[in-house]
Amino acid sequence: MQSGDERQNREEVLKELQEYRTIFEISGSSIAIAADDGTINRVNAEFVKLFGYSKEEVEGRKKWSELCAAEDRDRINHYHQLRRSNPDSAPHNYEARFIHKNGGLIHAYITAGLIPKTQESVLAVIDISNLKKAEETARVSERSYRQIFNSVNDAIIVHDAAREIIVDANTKASEMFGYTLEEIKNTSLKDRVAGKHPYSEAILRDFINKAAKGAPQVFEWLYRHKDGRTFSTEISLKDAVISGDQLVLAIIRDITERKRAEEAFRETNAYLENLLNYANAPIIVWDPDYNITRFNRAFERLTGYRADEVLGKSLEILFPDDKKEDSMGLIRRTASGERWEVVEIAIAHVDQTVRTVLWNSATLFAPDGTTVVATIAQGQDITARKRAEEELRQSHEKLESRVRERTAELEKLNEALRGEIEERKRAEEIISRQAQEILEVSTPVIQIWEGIVSVPLIGTLDSMRAQQLMEQLLQRIVETGSAVALLDVTGVPAIDSKTARYLIETISAVRLLGAEVVLTGIRPAIARTLAQLGVDLSNVNTRSSFSAGLLFALTLLKLRVVSHD
């Protein structure tokens, strides 16, 4: 009986051992059994696979801690000893790094325990290297995602459209709106919109909902900063699914500067437009096909056409029938880049009269520098000017002959009164006063515009007249409070060094008063003489024609020519 029991007992033990071995071998984990001193006594097939050593190379030969990576060795040894001295305080599970036979690193998750009634440890090793790698990748990509998110120049706000909350926002967004990231998450749509029509909460919600339904939205929007001011932006809304959530991404760009620039551009444009339209000189622009693209008010007055009647039409319609060919030929040459000095081209009025006009033109090129975009020409109607000059000259002559007559008369009187000194003195005074008056008439200083006086100089300037002119001009500038004086020398036939010096002196004196001189009508012959005399006009404002001078004077005054209709 007893021996039978014993046998049965042994068989059971053997069977159990057999079962245990099988489990040990076929278990999915790598398992090692280590002795008291850490020597590995047994390993299973998985262990061999994981560490790359054969059973023979390990069993009885290697210590548990030898397989461990150097950094973790002390910790492993410590656990091993602790498990024997104070089993409860040794960790049951831990992570540690091991070295594969070929040197590779193995991240492992260890489950350890003592085999009861022995000093041997069972160590189950699960390879978590891949898991570790995945974690690391995730961490890196999360970090670089944030970095990119925060370093873009546009504000990005991630909306949860359904719950109407901000899920995330980048640094630029909190800068742009003036909130911290936490604060901005707590703002509502209403806090962020400018509010005034059409920048209302409802309209922005509508845009967001459309984007959420898959229709990307791009539009300009006026937002409100935390401090209350508003700012212009351009928003692009797009739906996105991030970790299963239905979200709307808003990419917001601050366009305040651009808006301001646009506004400034519009203003200058309007200013130039006005200046062009209401300039006193006729101005016209045509395209490379010689069709009129611009026609200002002065041109309307010159021709009797209204701008809308001629825009888009060929330049030809402006010339008298018998001169169409010649004038067009002359103009075609401008398209080849030639610049007119000043040419005379006759213009026909709708009432069939013909006017003589002096033209200046300039060809406008595309940025490539060769393609002609348009030609702009500015005219000066000299029909009236010639007549006026003639009249002025005549009246000047008339005055001079009157002076001669009077002087002769007075001289006769003089003779008669010789000896009577008192009388003679009175007579002299009369002569002197009248001559003075005549001198003043011959250099008329006229106020032609609020802030602009003009002197047309006609004939030769002797030193007496130059002095007179200087005094009168300065006097009028002060009387009328004019900041600009136009000095037109078109009527001066020749200039000598003395006259030139007077001109320069006049200009300096005017500047001391706080006004500016614009010298106009310097004909090439005079310009040449001045250059030969060594007169430096580089500091003097000069314009070829009187009307160009006037236009320049207006810009000096920063005058705005505005419409009155």
Added chain:
Amino acid sequence: MIDGIREEVAIIDESDIILVRKTVREAATKFNYSLTDVTRIVTAASELARNIFLYAGSGVMRWRLLEGNGAKGMELIFEDRGPGITDLEQAFQEGYSTSGGLGLGLPGTQRLMDEMEIDTRVGVGTTVVVRKWQRRY
């Protein structure tokens, strides 16, 4: 010595420069010079009077009327017993000054007036005579 002197002003201290200006202004205005000519004459007088005060210490200004050849004018005479001017040509150069001034007094006066004569002897003194003729039309 010189005939027809109407007034004379001693230049002893700085405030006499003002007195010279005042005297000359009154006279020139009375003789119907234009405002600009009055200003030219007074400014020239101011320059010459200051030169006396600065360089000779003291001196005198006299003025008289001129008449002849149908022309009328005014003459101002500035006389001092100062050190004299060693190099007249240099003194008339624009920008030349021994006192840190602009060096405009002498050349400027010449431009403002119609005529200018200067008689200077080192160690003896300087006499400057300037004239302005009435404008004839």
Added chain:
Amino acid sequence: MIEQRHLKGREPITGESISVIKIRDVLLVAMPPDPDDTTITILQEKVLAAIERYQVKGLVLDISAVQTLDSFFARVVAETAQMVVLMGAQTVIAGMQPSVAITATQLGLTLGGALTALNVDLALEIVSDAFQRRQRS
């Protein structure tokens, strides 16, 4: 008969009579018609002290009453303008009379870095940057 002119009972010249007024951030100084050298020098000191004290951005020198602008006066104005620029402000000479401007030009005067204006109103506009700045020399 020669008349001799002296300043009788000379009044002490103090420069106190010149008013230096501060309007917002501009210092406005009105020059008397015929200032003597002492007055001009005292004025320069007063102005520089006021500019330092009030930190103004402009000095407007109203010379509309001035009848004589000679090389001394011009030099002090030019110097003052330069110092004012160094102190970060701008000088505008306002209201020069035509006769004075002509004379000053012929004398050869320049006003250094000072700007010019027809009258005090325009000068104030220039200082407040409403007007384009133009450098005068």
